[in-house]
Amino acid sequence: MEKVLVIDDDQLVVRLAELIIRNMRLQPIAALSGKAGLSLAEKERPALIILDLMMPEMNGWETLARIRANEAIRQIPVIILTARVGATGQILESEDKPSYEAFIPKPFSIKELSDKIEEILHDNPPGQNQSQREEKPPATS
Numbered sequence: 001m002e003k004v005l006v007i008d009d010d011q012l013v014v015r016l017a018e019l020i021i022r023n024m025r026l027q028p029i030a031a032l033s034g035k036a037g038l039s040l041a042e043k044e045r046p047a048l049i050i051l052d053l054m055m056p057e058m059n060g061w062e063t064l065a066r067i068r069a070n071e072a073i074r075q076i077p078v079i080i081l082t083a084r085v086g087a088t089g090q091i092l093e094s095e096d097k098p099s100y101e102a103f104i105p106k107p108f109s110i111k112e113l114s115d116k117i118e119e120i121l122h123d124n125p126p127g128q129n130q131s132q133r134e135e136k137p138p139a140t141s
Contacts, residue, residue: 002121003044006030007037007063008052008081013106017050017081020113026121034058038066041073047121050113051100053082061097068098077101077120081108 004026006017014030021028029044031037035058041049049067053060060080068074080103102116 001025001027002047003027003029004117005037005040005044005046005049007032007034007049007055007060009033009055010052013052013081016110017113020110021117024114024117026117034060034063034066037063038070041067041076042070045073046076048117049076049078050081050117051078053080064098064100079104079113079116079120081113082106 004021006014006021006028007030008014008017009032011032014032018028018030026047029040029046031040034055037049037051040046051060051063055063058066060082064078064080067076067078078100080100082103083106101120104112104116
């Protein structure tokens with residue numbers, strides 16, 4: 001069973017994400033801080049990480065930078081889950097930040113998160129981030 005690591009300091013968000021992940025027949029694992037999340041990622045080697053940006057001590061950007069710098073876990077796809085979204089729908093303060101596969105603004109819907117998990121785990125090759133992904137050509141008959 002594929003594992004999905006949720007790193008968020010908000011326990012309600014973690015519990016909701018865990019329910020969604022379980023309903024997808026995946027195994028959720030959770031950490032309430034960036035430091036704990038890095039440790040779990042190294043130990044458990046999840047298929048996907050869902051990462052909050054606004055956390056005390058080590059924020060999500062620093063956590064993501066450490067994930068990308070760690071040879072053992074750098075290829076794990078990451079979904080950024082954040083309330084730090086501007087009027088244009090883009091993540092605030094995302095210039096020159098480490099790569100990630102997708103972001104979902106908070107508040108999020110169950111369908112939005114489950115669709116994005118499905119897309120990343122089953123529709124895209126591992127290690128292909130958002131900036132490398134090309135649009136799939138339309139099916140021809």
